[in-house]
Amino acid sequence: MLGPDFENIVRLLSRMPGIGSRSARRIVLHMLDNKDNMMLPLAESLQKAAIDIQNCQDCHTLDTSSPCHICAAMTRDRSLLCIVENVADLWALERTGSYKGLYHVLGGTLSALDGVSPDDLHIPHLITRLDELQTQELIIALNATVEGQTTAHYITDCVKGRDIKITRLARGVPIGSALDYLDDNTLVTALDSRSAM
Amino acid sequence: MDQWRDQGIIINVKPHGEHGGVVSLLTAEHGRHAGFAHGVQSSKNRSQYEVGTIVDADWHSKQTDSLGTYKLNPEKSYAVYALDDPRKLLALQSMSALLHLTLPEREDAAGIYDASLAFLESLKTEIWAPTYIYWEIGLLQALGFGIDVSECAATGTQEDLVYISPKTARAVSRDAGEPYKDRLLPLPQFLKGGGDFDDKAIADGLQLSGYFLQQRVFGMTSNLNLPDVRHRLYASFSLETSDQT
Numbered sequence: 001m002l003g004p005d006f007e008n009i010v011r012l013l014s015r016m017p018g019i020g021s022r023s024a025r026r027i028v029l030h031m032l033d034n035k036d037n038m039m040l041p042l043a044e045s046l047q048k049a050a051i052d053i054q055n056c057q058d059c060h061t062l063d064t065s066s067p068c069h070i071c072a073a074m075t076r077d078r079s080l081l082c083i084v085e086n087v088a089d090l091w092a093l094e095r096t097g098s099y100k101g102l103y104h105v106l107g108g109t110l111s112a113l114d115g116v117s118p119d120d121l122h123i124p125h126l127i128t129r130l131d132e133l134q135t136q137e138l139i140i141a142l143n144a145t146v147e148g149q150t151t152a153h154y155i156t157d158c159v160k161g162r163d164i165k166i167t168r169l170a171r172g173v174p175i176g177s178a179l180d181y182l183d184d185n186t187l188v189t190a191l192d193s194r195s196a197m
Numbered sequence: 198m199d200q201w202r203d204q205g206i207i208i209n210v211k212p213h214g215e216h217g218g219v220v221s222l223l224t225a226e227h228g229r230h231a232g233f234a235h236g237v238q239s240s241k242n243r244s245q246y247e248v249g250t251i252v253d254a255d256w257h258s259k260q261t262d263s264l265g266t267y268k269l270n271p272e273k274s275y276a277v278y279a280l281d282d283p284r285k286l287l288a289l290q291s292m293s294a295l296l297h298l299t300l301p302e303r304e305d306a307a308g309i310y311d312a313s314l315a316f317l318e319s320l321k322t323e324i325w326a327p328t329y330i331y332w333e334i335g336l337l338q339a340l341g342f343g344i345d346v347s348e349c350a351a352t353g354t355q356e357d358l359v360y361i362s363p364k365t366a367r368a369v370s371r372d373a374g375e376p377y378k379d380r381l382l383p384l385p386q387f388l389k390g391g392g393d394f395d396d397k398a399i400a401d402g403l404q405l406s407g408y409f410l411q412q413r414v415f416g417m418t419s420n421l422n423l424p425d426v427r428h429r430l431y432a433s434f435s436l437e438t439s440d441q442t
Contacts, residue, residue, distance in 0.1 A: 017215055112294040112426035113209055146247050146276050146290060150426075153283030183245055185277040 058129065060105040060122050061087050070094075070103060077101045079136040083126065083155065085109055085143060093141065101139070104129060109147040110154060118154060127158055137165045144171050144189075199265070200257040203227050204272070206313055207250045208293040212238045220246065220267055221297055222254055225310050229300040232256050232267035247276040248293040249317055278320040285320055287430040288329045292316060294424040295333070299340060299414050309339040326434075327387050327394050330402035334388070337406065342366065342413040344405070346389055349373055359384055361405055363412070382408060400434040407431055 006028060013024035031039040055061070056068035063069060070076060080101025084090045090103050106121045118124075130138065138159060142148040156166055172190035173182065182190075205222030208229070212218050216239040221231045232254075237246040246252075251273040258265030279285035292313065300306055312335040319328035334344055343366070348355050350367035351374075360374040360381035361367070374381050382405050385398040394402075407423060415421045 110426075112290045112424045113211075113297060115425075117425055144280060145244065146249070146279070146286060149280045150283070150286050150290060153286060154429075157283070183271075183274075185244065185274050188277050189280075 059090075059103045060107060060125075061090050061103060075100075078133055080139065081130065081133065081135045081137070082139040082141050084141050085148065085151075089141065089143075101137075102133070106142075106151065109142065109145075109151040111147050118158075121151070123155065123158060126155070130159065130162065130164060135164055137167060140166065140168045142168075144169075198257060198259060199261045200255075201227060202253070202255045205230070205252055205254045206296075206310070206317070207246055207248050207252060209248065209297045210237055210246055216242075218246075219264070220269065222252065222267075223296050223300070223306060223310055223313060224254065225307060226305070227256075228304045228306040229296065229302050230256065231302065232258075232265045234267040234269050237269065245271045245274070247274060249275040249279075249289050251275075251314075251317075275317040275320050284430065284433050285325060287426055287433060288316075288325065289320070291424065291427045291430050292329070292332065294426055295336060295410070298421070298424065299336065299410075306339060309336055312336075326399045327402065330385075330388070330399065330406055333403075333406035333410065337409055337413070340414055342409060344409065346384065358389060359386075363408060366409060396434050400431065403431040403434060 009028050010021060010024045013019055013027055014021045016024075019027070031042065052064040053062050054064075054066055056063055056071055057066045058071040059068060061068050061070065065072070077100045080099075081104055082093065082099060082101055083104050083106060084093065085106055085108065087105055090105055093099050093103075104122065104126050106123070106126075108116055108121055110116055110118065110121070129135075138155075140152045140155060142152045152168060159166060170193065172186065172193050173179065179187065203224040203226050205224035205227075207220060208223050209221040210218045211221075213233060216237070217233060217235050218237045219231055220234045220237060221229060224230050234246075236242050246269065250271050253270040253272055255268040255270075256265050276289065279289045296309070296313065300309070312332050316325070316328050316332040319325040337343060344361065345365075345367040346358060346361070348368065349358060349370040350362055350365050352370055352372075354370050354373075357371045358368040359371045360369040360378065361384045362369050363380070363382055368384060369377075369381055383401040384405065385394065385401045386392040387394045387398055388402060388405075407427065410427075411423050415423055
């Protein structure tokens with residue numbers, strides 16, 4: 001055993017998603033073997049990130065500046081606003097490189113039993129932003145789950161009355177997948193949303 | 198080792214650990230029963246364990262009183278029939294929340310299980326809203342607070358029953374209720390075994406069952422309010438009705 005400092009790092013690392021105590025030990029040993037190349041730069045980066053990274057005042061994503069680099073970019077299409085549940089979803093859409101509008105991160109979805117109400121999400125701020133940005137199209141990119149769609153319908157109700165086109169992501173068969181392996185829900189939805197060829 | 202196998206409806210999934218969750222089921226023979234299930238919150242599996250999904254459940258535990266572990270096999274999902282309809286979604290969530298919050302754990306609830314299955318099946322049809330109200334009245338009955346619409350509480354007549362007394366939960370005829378009509382609850386005609394329904398009738402039905410759920414279940418046993426989703430379900434019908442008038 002290397003003592004309490006070692007154990008403390010293992011304990012902290014093993015709290016991370018996907019990392020158990022065995023993996024944490026291997027990570028710590030790997031870092032100790034590469035102190036200069038790995039451990040010290042990582043420690044420095046973590047400290048800098050903890051200080052610098054914050055939520056964007058406009059879209060609520062994480063960035064080192066507020067407004068974030070997406071909200072500040074004048075090249076983005078400001079008539080498009082895409083609503084996502086969390087930062088991970090925003091990153092997923094950004095990875096595609098095909099969306100050039102702005103985002104709004106809700107920070108969760110409405111949940112009856114967990115007591116998450118509209119006031120707990122960034123919905124009031126969304127309405128303010130829609131008016132300020134004079135958004136022409138609102139893309140609701142929330143998960144196709146009961147709670148995700150409940151939130152989507154709630155937002156649609158809130159936006160009703162404004163001259164804004166509201167769209168949602170398509171649902172159906174993922175590219176490259178075999179029908180035989182799809183769950184029933186996806187197949188039913190794909191059949192319902194079939195399109196002419 | 199205690200073990201059983203049963204069919205159940207998922208009424209709540211509470212994340213526990215990285216991918217697992219404590220799943221609450223309404224089962225056919227074991228009532229409302231919770232257990233830990235591996236993998237139900239993973240991004241790959243989460244969609245298969247939505248509320249309203251029928252599962253084949255295999256529960257085992259070393260001790261009868263402990264939480265135990267489920268092996269779940271999803272059989273049929275009903276969420277897909279509700280995703281595009283905000284009212285159906287609210288009703289589905291309201292059903293799950295009411296079952297989770299009101300039913301005692303591990304006590305037989307076969308009647309309300311069958312009624313819940315009937316409501317889930319109705320999500321494919323146009324009569325899901327009255328079916329939901331019948332379901333809530335069935336839930337009240339299962340909890341010991343039935344509503345009697347067979348005859349007038351004051352005169353005994355079976356004709357022209359248009360009110361429900363908030364005190365006795367019994368029907369009142371138009372003539373007998375006239376002097377007190379501001380204090381009585383409207384009785385939608387479809388609850389007397391037929392007839393058409395519109396948004397106003399559904400709103401009246403939700404007001405009726407909601408009143409007794411609040412007064413006799415939530416208010417008395419737990420001093421809580423009806424879940425927010427249930428309020429929004431009522432509002433979705435009552436606001437549309439008031440917009441039309």
